[in-house]
Amino acid sequence: MELFDNLALGFSVALSLQNIFYCFVGALLGTLIGVLPGLGPVATIAMLLPLTFGLPPVSALIMLAGIYYGAQYGGSTTAILINLPGESSSVVTAIDGHQMARKGRAGAALATAALGSFFAGSVATLLLALFAPPLANLALQFGPPEYFSLMVLGLIASVTLASGSVVKAIAMIVLGLILGLSGQDIYTGTPRFTFDLPELSDGFDFVALAMGMFGISEIIRNLEDEHQRSLVAAKVKSLMLTKEEFKRIIAPVLRGTALGSFLGILPGGGAMLSSFASYSIEKKLSRHPQEFGRGAIEGVAGPESANNAGAQTSFIPMLTLGIPSNPVMALMIGALIIQGITPGPNVVTEKPDLFWGVIASMWVGNFMLVLLNLPLIGMWVKLLTVPYHVMFPAIIAFCCIGVYSVNNNVFDVYTMALFGLLGYALVKLDCEPAPLLLGFVIGPMLEEYLRRAMLISRGDPTVFVTRPISAVLLLLALAALVVVLLPAVQKGREEAFKE
Amino acid sequence: MFRFIASAACALSLLAALPHPLAAAQNYPSRAVTVIVPFAAGGPTDAAGRIIARAMQGLSGEPFVVENVAGAGSTIGAAKVAHTQPDGYTLLLATSSAMVVAPHLYAKIAYDGFRSFAPIGLITEAPFILLVPANSRFDSYDALVAYARAHPGQLNYGTPGLGTVQHLGLERLLEASGVKATHVPYKGTAPSLIGFLGGEVDFIVETPNAAMPMIKGDRARPLAVTGPARLPALPDVPTVADLGVKGADMRSWFALMAPRDTPAPVLATLRSMLERSLADPANVKALREAGFEVATMDLPSLQKMMEQEYGQFGQIIKAQNLVIR
Amino acid sequence: MKTIINSRDVLSGLLFIALGLLFGWQTQELPMGTAVRMGPGYFPLLLSALLGLLGLIILINGLRFPGEMPSGIAxxxxxxxxxxxxxxxxxxxxxxxxxxxxxxxxxxxxxxxxxxxxxxxxxxxxxxxxxxxxxxxxxxxxxxxxxxxxxxx
Incomplete structure (x- = not known):
C-alpha cells in the first residue's frame, strides 16, 4: 500500500541515529525551558528556534518537532504543578490538574497528560498521513458564518469551566470578551479600549494577562496563610495511575482525541477551542460532575488529549495550504522556510522525503516525549516539596523574564502586575479566572467573524441559518445553552423555595 | 535627495565640532550592535533580519544581536530606534509600511517616518501578484475590471489589514482602473490567504513568496504583476503597465536603517558591510530560501523611491479618509 | 463573619457595574453603526451594557442571600x-x-x-x-x- 511505502520512507529519514539524538535533545530542551513558569510554548519555541538553524533540514525539522512537543508538555507541567498556564489550552489543564497536585496526585496528573497526549498525537498523526488533503478542503468549507457559530458554541460551553456561580462565570466571560476587544478595530482601524497607549494598539498580551490573573494572584493568595510549608498539602502518593484512574481516563482520552482531531484542522481558531470543548463535554457526561474543579482526572485526560490531537492536525492547513493557523504554527513555518522548504500543496509531491519525514518525526517526537517525561515526573513532583517561600520569588522572576522577552517591552510586565491585582480581587470575590481568559481569546474572533460575515453577505443576517454547517452549530449552541442553564435555573428555584 | 545631503552635512558638522564621537566612529563597531526587527520572532521577516545580522557579525567581528520589538504595525520598534542614541549600535530592519505608510496612517506617531532614519541600504524588494481563486470566472485582469465596472462595489478583495501596503496599493490600482470593490480586511497575511482560498473574497494581491505555492498548487490564478517588469517565474502574466494601467505599481520592500543623526563614517562602515553581505552568494541563497530576492539600490534611488511612495500613500490615505486617530 | 447580605456578591456586583460603566464610557466616541453594518463601537457597548446588567443581577442576589465577607486579604x-x-x-x-x-x-x-x-x-x-x-x-x-x-x- 502506498501509505506504508510513504511512512517507511518517512521513518527511514527520521530514524537515523543522528536524528533520534536531535529529537531527544529537542524534546529535552523544550521540556526544560517550557516548564519554567512564565515561558509559554510560543516564547519557548521562539527562544529555541535559532538552535536548529545550523542543522541540515531533516535534522532541524526533527529537532523542532521535539522542541514543539516538549514545549507543549512543559507548559502543561507548569499548569498542573503551580497553576500557571502559558497558553489558552493549558488554562483548562490547570483547573483540575492543579487541584490533583494539591491532593498529592501531581504524578498521576502528569502521567495522564503524557499518556493522553501520546495516544492523541499518534492517532492524529495517522489521520494526517492518511487524509491531509481532503481534510484541508473540508476546513476551507468553514467561512465567517461557520466560525461565528462555532465561537458562539465555544462561548456557551466555557460557562462550564467555572464550578461556582453561573452568573458570575458569565460576567467573567463578558469581561474577558471586552478585554479581548482592546486594540485597533480591524475594520476601521479605530483604537478601542486603548486608553491612548500605543502599546495597546494590538491589545493586551495573552501571556501577560494569564500570568497576572493566574500566576501572580495565586502567589498573593498563597501568601495569605503560610502555615502550609509547601504547595502540596497532602502527602505525595504513588506517581503512577491507579487501575481505577486508568479506567476513568480511557473514554475521555478517546473523546478528546476525536474532538481535537476535528477542531484542529480548522485554521481559524479551532485548535484553541478543542481543549475546553473537551472539558465541557467531560463535565457534562461525567457521573460525578461535582468532582470537576476539585481534581477530576477526566478534566486533565480529555483536554490534554484534545489539545495534542488538535496541535497535530493543525499541521494539516500548514502542510497542505502553507498557511499557519496559530502563532506556534507561524513559528514552525518560519523554521521550515529557513530550511528552504516552503510549505504548500506541492511539498508532498516535490519533496516526499521531507513531507513524510516531518510526519514521521512528529510521531517520533511524541514518543520521545513519553520516554523522556515518565521518568522526569518524579523529579517534577519533588519540586513541589520545595518550601513555598523559597519557590515563589523564583516564579515571579521567571514570569518577569517570560513576559518581557516576548515583545521586549516593559509594558507587558506592568500589564501582568495590573492583572495580578485584578485577578486577586476577583478571586477574593469568588469569581474564577478561567472563563475570563477564554472570553478574552474568543472575543475578538467572535466579533471579527460576525462582522466579516455581515460584510460579505452585505448585511443579510440569514447567512447564519441558511448555511447548513452554521445552522447545525447554532442548534448545538442552543442545546448547550439549555444544558448549561438548566442546573442553574433548578438550583435557583430550590434556593427560592428555601426562603 | 536634498534632505539626505542636508542630514549628512549636518552629521558631519556635528562631528567636526565634537572630536570624541569621531574617534569612537573610527573604531566602530567596538561592541555588540542591536538590530531591531519590528516583528515577533519566527516569521519570514525575522528570518531575513537574522540572516543579515549573522552576515554582518561575520564581517565586523562584533556580535549583531536581533531584538524583536513587535506591535502597532511595526511602529513601536521603529519609534524605539528613532529615539535611541544615533551611534550605530541600534539599527532597524525597516519595512515600507513603517517608513512611508505609518506617518500618514497614524495621527499619533512617535517618529517622522523615513525622515527619522538614515538608510544603510535596501535589502529586498518584490512586486505583488494579483490573484483570483483557481475556479474564478475571471481569466484576465480586463475581465475582472469589466465586471467590476458593471457591478460597482460587488466584488470583494481581501487584505492583511487596514492600511497595509496590500490594501493601499490595491485601492490605488482600482482607482487607476476606474472601478470600485469592497474591502474585506483580515488580521494578518495568513488569515487573508485562508479567506481567499475559502472563496470569501474575489481577489487579493500577494508577494511572490506567498503567491507562488498557491499558483503551483493550482489553487490560485495570477492575473497581473504590479512591478515594472514581468516575473521570470511567470512570463505569461502581464504587468499592470502592460494592461494599460499607469502609475499603479506597488511593491513590498525592506531596508536596513540607522537613526537619522548617525555619524557618516559609521554609516559608511555599515553600508560597506551590508553591501558585502548582500554580495555573498551564501546570504543571497539563505534569503531566497526565506522567500526574499536580494535587491540593491544606490542611496539616491532608494531615497527617491521612499519620497515617491511617501507622497503616493499619503494621497490614498487622505482620499480614502483612513487616518487612525 | 456572617452577615445578612452576601458581601462577596455585593462587592463583585459593584465591581462589574463599575467596569461596565468604565468600558461603556470608553466606547462613547466610537461610531456605533447598526446591527447590520456594525461600527467599531457596537460590540463594545453591547458587552459593556451586558457586564453592567450582570453586575446588577449579582448585586441584587447578594442583597437577598446571606454570605461571608472576604477575609484575610494579604x-x-x-x-x-x-x-x-x-x-x-x-x-x-x-x-x-x-x-x-x-x-x-x-x-x-x-x-x-x-x-x-x-x-x-x-x-x-x-x-x-x-x-x-x-x-x-x-x-x-x-x-x-x-x-x-x-x-x-
Missing part, C-alpha cells in the same frame, strides 16, 4: 509583589537585566512572613546566576546585563 504580599514587578519593569532598561531581576527577587521574598535574610540572598544569587547561564549564555536573549545607570550601555 495586603503586605499584594503591595510588595506588585512593587517587585513594577520595579523590574522600571529597572530592566536603565539598570540592566540582572540587577533588576536580582532586586525583584529579593524584594518579592520580603512578601513572605517566613522571610529570612540568608535564604532570600541565596535565592537571589541562585536566580541571577541561573538566569544569566540559561537566558544570556544558553539562549542568547538580547537582554543588557548592566544598564547605562550602572556603567553598561
Amino acid at each position: 495586603w503586605r504580599a499584594l503591595l510588595i509583589i506588585t512593587g517587585a514587578l513594577v520595579f523590574f519593569g522600571f529597572g530592566v532598561r536603565p539598570l540592566g537585566f540582572l540587577p533588576a531581576l536580582g532586586v525583584s527577587v529579593f524584594v518579592s521574598a520580603l512578601a513572605s512572613r517566613l522571610f529570612t535574610f540568608r535564604t532570600a540572598l541565596l535565592n537571589t544569587a541562585v536566580m541571577v546566576v541561573f538566569a544569566w547561564a540559561v537566558f544570556i549564555k544558553g539562549l542568547g536573549l538580547p537582554l543588557p546585563l548592566l544598564g547605562p545607570w550602572l556603567g553598561g550601555y
Whole structure:
C-alpha cells in the first residue's frame, strides 16, 4: 500500500541515529525551558528556534518537532504543578490538574497528560498521513458564518469551566470578551479600549494577562496563610495511575482525541477551542460532575488529549495550504522556510522525503516525549516539596523574564502586575479566572467573524441559518445553552423555595 | 535627495565640532550592535533580519544581536530606534509600511517616518501578484475590471489589514482602473490567504513568496504583476503597465536603517558591510530560501523611491479618509 | 463573619457595574453603526451594557442571600509583589537585566512572613546566576546585563 511505502520512507529519514539524538535533545530542551513558569510554548519555541538553524533540514525539522512537543508538555507541567498556564489550552489543564497536585496526585496528573497526549498525537498523526488533503478542503468549507457559530458554541460551553456561580462565570466571560476587544478595530482601524497607549494598539498580551490573573494572584493568595510549608498539602502518593484512574481516563482520552482531531484542522481558531470543548463535554457526561474543579482526572485526560490531537492536525492547513493557523504554527513555518522548504500543496509531491519525514518525526517526537517525561515526573513532583517561600520569588522572576522577552517591552510586565491585582480581587470575590481568559481569546474572533460575515453577505443576517454547517452549530449552541442553564435555573428555584 | 545631503552635512558638522564621537566612529563597531526587527520572532521577516545580522557579525567581528520589538504595525520598534542614541549600535530592519505608510496612517506617531532614519541600504524588494481563486470566472485582469465596472462595489478583495501596503496599493490600482470593490480586511497575511482560498473574497494581491505555492498548487490564478517588469517565474502574466494601467505599481520592500543623526563614517562602515553581505552568494541563497530576492539600490534611488511612495500613500490615505486617530 | 447580605456578591456586583460603566464610557466616541453594518463601537457597548446588567443581577442576589465577607486579604504580599514587578519593569532598561531581576527577587521574598535574610540572598544569587547561564549564555536573549545607570550601555 502506498501509505506504508510513504511512512517507511518517512521513518527511514527520521530514524537515523543522528536524528533520534536531535529529537531527544529537542524534546529535552523544550521540556526544560517550557516548564519554567512564565515561558509559554510560543516564547519557548521562539527562544529555541535559532538552535536548529545550523542543522541540515531533516535534522532541524526533527529537532523542532521535539522542541514543539516538549514545549507543549512543559507548559502543561507548569499548569498542573503551580497553576500557571502559558497558553489558552493549558488554562483548562490547570483547573483540575492543579487541584490533583494539591491532593498529592501531581504524578498521576502528569502521567495522564503524557499518556493522553501520546495516544492523541499518534492517532492524529495517522489521520494526517492518511487524509491531509481532503481534510484541508473540508476546513476551507468553514467561512465567517461557520466560525461565528462555532465561537458562539465555544462561548456557551466555557460557562462550564467555572464550578461556582453561573452568573458570575458569565460576567467573567463578558469581561474577558471586552478585554479581548482592546486594540485597533480591524475594520476601521479605530483604537478601542486603548486608553491612548500605543502599546495597546494590538491589545493586551495573552501571556501577560494569564500570568497576572493566574500566576501572580495565586502567589498573593498563597501568601495569605503560610502555615502550609509547601504547595502540596497532602502527602505525595504513588506517581503512577491507579487501575481505577486508568479506567476513568480511557473514554475521555478517546473523546478528546476525536474532538481535537476535528477542531484542529480548522485554521481559524479551532485548535484553541478543542481543549475546553473537551472539558465541557467531560463535565457534562461525567457521573460525578461535582468532582470537576476539585481534581477530576477526566478534566486533565480529555483536554490534554484534545489539545495534542488538535496541535497535530493543525499541521494539516500548514502542510497542505502553507498557511499557519496559530502563532506556534507561524513559528514552525518560519523554521521550515529557513530550511528552504516552503510549505504548500506541492511539498508532498516535490519533496516526499521531507513531507513524510516531518510526519514521521512528529510521531517520533511524541514518543520521545513519553520516554523522556515518565521518568522526569518524579523529579517534577519533588519540586513541589520545595518550601513555598523559597519557590515563589523564583516564579515571579521567571514570569518577569517570560513576559518581557516576548515583545521586549516593559509594558507587558506592568500589564501582568495590573492583572495580578485584578485577578486577586476577583478571586477574593469568588469569581474564577478561567472563563475570563477564554472570553478574552474568543472575543475578538467572535466579533471579527460576525462582522466579516455581515460584510460579505452585505448585511443579510440569514447567512447564519441558511448555511447548513452554521445552522447545525447554532442548534448545538442552543442545546448547550439549555444544558448549561438548566442546573442553574433548578438550583435557583430550590434556593427560592428555601426562603 | 536634498534632505539626505542636508542630514549628512549636518552629521558631519556635528562631528567636526565634537572630536570624541569621531574617534569612537573610527573604531566602530567596538561592541555588540542591536538590530531591531519590528516583528515577533519566527516569521519570514525575522528570518531575513537574522540572516543579515549573522552576515554582518561575520564581517565586523562584533556580535549583531536581533531584538524583536513587535506591535502597532511595526511602529513601536521603529519609534524605539528613532529615539535611541544615533551611534550605530541600534539599527532597524525597516519595512515600507513603517517608513512611508505609518506617518500618514497614524495621527499619533512617535517618529517622522523615513525622515527619522538614515538608510544603510535596501535589502529586498518584490512586486505583488494579483490573484483570483483557481475556479474564478475571471481569466484576465480586463475581465475582472469589466465586471467590476458593471457591478460597482460587488466584488470583494481581501487584505492583511487596514492600511497595509496590500490594501493601499490595491485601492490605488482600482482607482487607476476606474472601478470600485469592497474591502474585506483580515488580521494578518495568513488569515487573508485562508479567506481567499475559502472563496470569501474575489481577489487579493500577494508577494511572490506567498503567491507562488498557491499558483503551483493550482489553487490560485495570477492575473497581473504590479512591478515594472514581468516575473521570470511567470512570463505569461502581464504587468499592470502592460494592461494599460499607469502609475499603479506597488511593491513590498525592506531596508536596513540607522537613526537619522548617525555619524557618516559609521554609516559608511555599515553600508560597506551590508553591501558585502548582500554580495555573498551564501546570504543571497539563505534569503531566497526565506522567500526574499536580494535587491540593491544606490542611496539616491532608494531615497527617491521612499519620497515617491511617501507622497503616493499619503494621497490614498487622505482620499480614502483612513487616518487612525 | 456572617452577615445578612452576601458581601462577596455585593462587592463583585459593584465591581462589574463599575467596569461596565468604565468600558461603556470608553466606547462613547466610537461610531456605533447598526446591527447590520456594525461600527467599531457596537460590540463594545453591547458587552459593556451586558457586564453592567450582570453586575446588577449579582448585586441584587447578594442583597437577598446571606454570605461571608472576604477575609484575610494579604495586603503586605499584594503591595510588595506588585512593587517587585513594577520595579523590574522600571529597572530592566536603565539598570540592566540582572540587577533588576536580582532586586525583584529579593524584594518579592520580603512578601513572605517566613522571610529570612540568608535564604532570600541565596535565592537571589541562585536566580541571577541561573538566569544569566540559561537566558544570556544558553539562549542568547538580547537582554543588557548592566544598564547605562550602572556603567553598561
